[in-house]
Amino acid sequence: MLHDYPESPEEAASNLRLVLQLMGQHDITPNPRNFALCYEYVLARNPSLNRALDGFFAHGKRLDEAASHNLFDEHIAHGTLGSMQRAQDELKRILRAVMLQLLQTGNDFAQYANGLGLHLSKLENDPNIELLREITREVVKEPREIERSSKDSSTRLTNATEEVELLRKELEDARREASTDPLTGLLNRRAFTTVLTNAIAKAQADDHPLCLLMLDIDHFKNINDTYGHLVGDKVLRFIGRLLAQVVKGQDTLCRFGGEEFAILLPDTALHGAIRVAETIRGRLNGSHLRLADSGQLLGELTASLGVACYRQGESVDEFTQRADKALYEAKRQGRNRVHQEFTPLS
Structure with missing residues (x-):
């Protein structure tokens, strides 16, 4: 009775938009546990969870920390909060690393754009052959450096994707173990x-x-x-x-x-x-x-x-x-x- 997440990238992106809309509409704190609850709610494959959340929404109650813990434990983790918490912490670490790498890459492009603006200003103010040669060398060199940075970012993002996939499997294994009788392999x-x-x-x-x-x-x-x-x-x-x-x-x-x-x-x-x-x-x-x-x-x-x-x-x-x-x-x-x-x- 347990599920993984077989959605295509397009379906996942659509679900993500619905999740963000739901969290904004009900003023839900954007943390990984609440994101998991809202994602399951959007998928509508866990009727007991949806009924519980509908109860909160219908009465205008806010999903506080204690309620979030209880709902996650009862409807998603099935009592394996220890394993889930470790996996959640690891996921947050990966996401932070990816965000920093993206920001760094973005900074490289921003600095390159600023540099182009300065080069353009110099040419407009004092055009000469030596300046043209210097700027040409810089304009050619800087994209190569950004390319190297982008390749490094791509490698790190690929590694992060592999880590997230391993983490997803770990979460599914933990959820499966929480629902299965270890002796017979049947539901507990x-x-x-x-x-x-x-x-x-x-x-x-x-x-x-x-x-x-x-x-x-x-x-x-x-x-x-x-x-x-x-x-x-x-x-x-x-x-x-x-x-x-x-x-x-x-x-x-x-x-x-x-x-x-x-x-x-x-x-x-x-x-x-x-x-x-x-x-x-x-x-x-x-x-x-x-x-x-x-x-x-x-x-x-x-x-x-x-x-x-x-x-x-x-x-x-x-x-x-x-x-x-x-x-x-x-x-x-x-x-x-x-x-x-x-x-x-x-």
Whole structure:
């Protein structure tokens, strides 16, 4: 769910104009963090951030330092402010160096223009052959010096561009790591909550169905106790890969915590969600895992699943709790089964 910035130079220039206009319109302090917030706002690909900023703009509130920090951490950095701050400081260093180099090059051209003006004045006041020769030598020499300076500037700008590209990759890596479970490579719970929040907002606006599956591996503690946590980790990675084969398209999969996984199914009604859950349960129940060194079978691998469909007006927590309640009921009824949540409407 993470994004880079694939815009063409023309699109980036257009976005930059919109960003500067937005910052000027709302008196936003022009620092790198606020620039990142406004750039994401202009791209309109992070609905939760846009809603938060729209709240500030609608009430005429100023985006102060504390609010800027909070918005950046919640909607862009995903908790990696340490890495982001280091990268931001490095970016500022590069930009300062580029600006100084451009100013220096500009000064060289300004001095050359001033010199030409002085030469012209001398010729008008006292034209003679010796002065003409002297000025000719100077006019030829100075552009060569500027050319050397410009080449040096070009080299430095090229180096700065390469540094910025490396920094961009570092920022993307930091953002990706902040959103990913390191064991399975799936989304982590925090990133999934952001996806779920956005999906609920869309479901409310479009009045489309939205279902949530919660999955828990049955008797997973026995695997850890019997074979050790390293084997348990391998089982979790295996399940992550298996689930990724089933979850397709716009559906979103995450490791919710421990041996629990969550699957979000947009535009999916209850019967479709139950069909997905049963497919997953059957695939897991048919798995036969062996220890690599001894070939020993680990035994039957099963999972319990809870299914809930979103109800207009309920919060993220309420929706998640209903799916979790259905999961608990599936385990209470004997495990290795799918249970749908039927809590009556109030």
